[in-house]
Each structure stands twice: as C-alpha cells, then as structure tokens.
Amino acid sequence: MYTIYKYILFHFLPLALDSFSSLNRNKMIIILLSATLLATLAAGQSQDSCYADQTDPYILFGTATPYEAVSNTNASYVYIDKCEAKQFWIISRHGTRYADADEVDELKDLYDLQEKIIKNHEKDGSGSLCAKDLENLKLWTLQVVSNVKSDLTPQGYNDLYRLGERFKSRFPALFKQTVTKDSFKVQFTTKQRTAASAIAFVDGLFGTGMGLEFPEALEDDMLIKPYASCKKWEKDVEENKDTTKQMKKFEDGSTVTTLVGSVSKRLGFSKTLDLDDILLMYSACRYDKAWHLDKVSPWCAAFTEDDLKALEYIEDLELYYSTGYGNDLNKKVGCPPVKDFIDRFSDIEKGEQQPAGVLYFTHHEMILLVLTSLGFDKDKEALTSSNYDQMSGREWRSSFISPFTANLAAVFFKCDAGEPYRVQLYFNEHLLDINGCDQGLCDWSYFKQQFGSISSSCNLDFC
Template structure:
C-alpha cells in the first residue's frame, strides 16, 4: 500500500514538474492573483487609485459657501490614433510570448497569466481619437455627484445660465467630461450654456498658445535630457533584460517594445477597472516604479519645477479664482460655480505656479532611490480626472471670508491655516502675488 502511494506521489510530482517545464513556468505567484497590484501608472493612473471617496457634507459653523471653482483634467480616455496603430503590433508580441512558453519552454509567466494573454484583444479602434471612455464619463459624473453631496446648498439652487459657468478645450474628451460632471451635479445639463471652445484658450490651455514655452520647453532637447539619461542607465537596462527573460525572449526587447507593453497594461486597467490586464504580468512592482519615474522625469522638466518658465505659464487659472473671490469680497456678482475642463499639462503647470508638490531636490536621472517618496509623482497629482477645487465661504463670525482647497478631493492642509480652512486675508498674502504678477505677454 505504501509503495503504491509512493508511486502515485512520484507520478503526481513528475506531472506537475513536466507541466511547469512545458509552459516554462518558474514564478511562485501570478499577477492575476495579486489582490494588491501596483497601479500607479503616471498620467494614465485610474482616478480611483488616488481620490478621496468621502462625500460627507462640509459643515463650517456660521459659514456659507458662496462659490465653487474647479479645474479638472478630462476623465479616462482612449489611446490616440497613432497609439492604436502602434498597439496593434502587440499581436505579434503576443504570439511570440505564447510560443516562447508553450513550444520553447522559456519564459516565467504563470499558467493563468499566460491564459489571460491568449484571450487578450485590443479593445479600441483608431477612429475614437483619444475620446472619453465610458469609465471616463463615470470618473467625472461621480466626481460631480460627490461634490454635490459635500456642498448641497450650493448645488441644490435653481440652475440658470448665469449661476454656473462651464468651459472646456477643443477636444472631445474635455467637452464630454464637462457634460458628465454637470450630469453628476444636476442630473441634466438643462439651463447651462456650453460655449464653443476657443482655439487659443489662454486661460485653461495657455501653454498651447505660448510660442516661448513651445520653443524653450516643449521643443527644447534639454527638457527630455534627464529622462533619456535615465533610459540609458542601469535601472532601465536591467528592466529590459529581466522583462525580456520573463516573457521568454533570448534577445533583449528594445525600449519601444517595453513602451507598448506598458501602454497596454495601463490602458487596459484604466478602461476596465474590474479586470486584470495580462500585459501587466510582464512587470514586477519595481519595474513599474522605474517606468513611473521615467515619465515623472519628463513631466518635471516639461510642466514642473525643472524649468522656471512653467511657473509663469501655469498662473492664469490661479489668477482666475483669486480674482473671482476678490470680486465676491467687493460685493460684485459672481456665479455660484465655475467649472473648467482641460488636460494634464495644465494641472501640472497650475500646481507648479502654486508651489505645491515641490521636492527639496530636483528629480534627476541619478537620484531615483532618493526620490522614492517624492512629492512630484504624476500618478498622484495628475491621474485621469485630476482636479483642484477652490471653495469661497462667507462667514458670520470671525474672519468674514475663508477658503478651502481640495486636490483630487483631498482637503489640502495649507501651512498657516486651520485644518484646511484659510482666512481669506491670509490666503491673499500667501498667493495674491500670483494674480498680480500673472502676465503672458512674454509668450
């Protein structure tokens, strides 16, 4: 009997070992089974990964919200037409990875990850051109619904063409995001005017019309120098090798292949929050952090503190809400809500102008390890639907006017303020110079 059991155990173990050899498996875990995967994907991060879902009413004793001002990035979008064409190349990689595992016995994807990869198809076509996805609509609709819950008195009033102002850029994704947010606030956009977007919008997309910024930042090779140095460094070189080996390739994949896989990984997840992208199985958490930092390096110099010009280009929205709040203080009429919908560049430029999320040392290609807890992390500060809300209150006791700022729905705790509630007089002293000095004549 014992001998029979021994033989059975032997054959079972042999069968398990053979299965692993046939499929090239050597991983102890599957990405598909990871209950806490790393989902900070730089500017393609799902908004649900970073926002504050707490939508309890904001109650400030003897204070009434007079104006809600918002600037938001559009919600989750589809890949653009060029990206879609590039992503089609993944079908060839998909076939090779499956062959590597099943025929050649190479690669270390687990059986479930490999099966998921077999079932993968590209869920987008070229003609959507970066349009808002269904998830993107939900991003903004739910955002509007939560802000309505926080400030019910402000948003339950009768809606007229003058009570709420909406503005967006020329892209479908920002216009659709505006509609989604308004739907979340009121259930319908009826009564609100949606103006034609401006081709050159110096308020919510000034960088696109600033020739000096285009020349000195966007087209300047120095802007991407640190990112390219990082790509040529040891961390990315090692990543290329380990990912290639994990997928069963003898020859190291190039950075373009890795970029495609990374794009598919993060787009798949952003488009379908409840599903697992098989392409993410190509990376470890550490790999994803390296790729995230690479994008942060580019953004730090193109829209952040890596170039002094960015602070100047980012000031118009700051000036807008400061001037509007000053008008209310002076007794001038202002709408109850001002709603702007734009792009990630504007959000990052705005933060730079305000001096938020600034690290003590600059991001470089050499200090990845030291910057693991950096403030300038695009996954957190510029995911899909990233937003800054400023709320102006009139109060019956103490300081007559006060301000709160919410970033991605988190109440900002600003130095010198009490639990995120700032006296307007103090707030003006801290940030008023941004309004008085904001001038785009240099463009």
C-alpha cells in the same frame, strides 16, 4: 521543468546509489532529495505566482493612473460653523480616455509580440508567465476602434459623474439653486474628451439632461490651455532638448537596462527586447486597467512592482521638466487659472456678482502647470536620472498629481464670525492642509498674502 527533476529522482538517483556504501547512500538520498525538493518548490513558485491572482496589484501608472486609485471618495457634508459657501471653482483634467491615433497604431505591434511570447512559453519552454497569465495574454485584443481615438471612455464619464455627485453632497446649498447661464460658468478645450467630461460632471451635479448652456470651445484658450498657444513655451520647453535630457539618461542607465533584461527573460526571449517594446507593453498595461477597473491586463503580468515604479519615474522625469519645477517658465505659464479664482473671490469680497460655480475642463499639462504656479508638490531637490532611489517618497509623482480626472477645487466662504471670508482648497478631493491655515480652512486675508502675488504678476505677454 518538473520533468527534469522527475528524471533526476527516478533515473539518476538509483544509479548513483549503487556506487555508494550504505552510510553514504543515506547521505546521498538526503542531499538529492533536498536539492530536488528545493528546486521543485522554486519552480512551482515561479510558475504558480500569477499576476491575475493578485488582489491588490500596483496600479500607479503615472498620467494613466485610474482616478479611483488616488481620490478621496468621502462625500460627507462640509460644515463650517457660521460660514456659507459662496462660490465653488474647479479645474479638472478630463476623465479616462482612449489611446490617441499614434498610440493605437503603435499598440497594434503588440500582436506580433503576443504571438512570440506565447510561442516562447508553449513551444520553446522558455519564459516564466504562469498558465493563467499566459491564457489571459492569448485572449487579449486591442480595445480601441478608429472613431473613438482619444475620446472619453465610459469609465471616464463615470469618474466625472461621480465627482460631480460627491461635490454636490459636500456643498449641497450651492448646487440646489436655479441653474442659469449666469449662475454656473462652464469652459472646456476643443477636444471631445474635455467637452464630454464637462457634460458628465454637470450631469453628476444636477442630474442628466439638466440642459446647462455650454459655450463654444476656444481654439486659442489662454485661460485653461495657454501652453498650446505660447510660442516661447513651445520653443524653450516643449522643443528644448534639455527637457527630456534627464529622462533619456535614466532610460540609458543601469536601472532601466536591468529592467529591460529581466522583462525580456520573464517573457522567454533569449535576445533582449528594445526599450520601445517594453514601453509599448507598459502602455497596454496602463490603458487596459484604466479602461476596465474590474479586469486584469495580461500585459501587466510582464512587470514586477519594482519594474512599474521605474517606468513611472521615466514619465515623472519628463513631466518635471516639461510642466514642473525643472523649468522656471512653467510657473509663469501656469498662472492664469490661479489668477482666475483669486480674482473671482476678490470680486465676491467687494460685493460684485459672481457665478455660484465655475467649472473648467482641461488636460494633464494644465493641472501640473497650475500646481507648479502655486508651488505645491515641490521636492527639496530636483528629480534627476541619478537620484531615483532617493526620490521614492517624492512629492512630484504624476500618479498622484495628474491621474485621469485630476482636479483642483477652491471654495470661497462668507462667515458671520471671525474672518468675514475664508477659503478651502481640495486636490483630487483631498482637503489641502496649507501652512498657516486651520486644518485646511484659510483666512482669506492670509491666503491673499500667500498667493495673491500670483494673480498680480500673472502676465502672458511674453508668449
């Protein structure tokens, strides 16, 4: 592009000036030099603005958001006057995982797109990726091998390990006692990534090699993965075409259509790419960043921040109806874990024996179903294909509520003054400020009044 402006300046300008008077020549010089300078600056800006150079890139990637982007890493000791923590309960999504088998097969198609984008820039002179982003794209390879598909990544292990370390720092007395099969209960699903997440968390709590006895995972786990064994939920939600109706309408709408066109142009394509191609590049962008927090994904350079926010909303629409408030059945399916910790806390209140720690490891669907059951992160209006702009500050945002390692923790306290029992809830390690509670510390009697009905009415016989 610079060559064109250089040609205008040194070839066209002298010829044009010969035909003008002295006064007009001066005006012509000013006009042409100004236009050339502005065009050159504009060209330089489009070429010199590199995603690779961004110090704080947008990494809110829905369910593939790195946990570090949204978690609270302040591990200060939690002191509550005249109160002692009696039980720590947590349900956590697994840590960062590799792509699954289907995703890996699809991601391989990016090699063809990679080749075309490089050709667009180097041979055809189209596209607007800067040199550094283009060079990163040339070096990109798919970082998954066949035997680790869907498994926990090293980053995922580190996330859970550090999560365990931080909760130990907050509640040291609970985790300094002798570890036995009765003092700590651990449960996870049949997937390698949840079992490995459980190991990582326990390693963080007690030190690697503690040797806490883990039970066999259940095939039909109606406590931490009930949706997978609930026929009615599968029929009325998972297989229901209405579940993806709003998402598909948004994909067909002007926001996404414009996005697809601008990304295609940015990458040098004269013909608009398919949305599937855009989503494939988005998947690579998300996974690359989640797997390697300290590195840059060249596929993220294909998108502006506004593009990424629209792609984030596509997933939020799907999840709102498949696991959230878009279907009343979701609240019912999400109740077993809530019932579990409320019943356990009630047993402690009655003087019955309970483990010091209850540790569950599951998937993003369960985390979202639990939040729905509790009534958390509920917006005043439903998410739809037509209110994207109005929902920019929405509560139901998967980047914040179901990133990798998303977790809900509940801590039960016995107190020697005031209310004899109290409760705190933490979501992604942020203390939840529940209405009617004192800065996140709830009287147990009030908590039961607000949420006890979830336990008493929880019944999955309809499944």
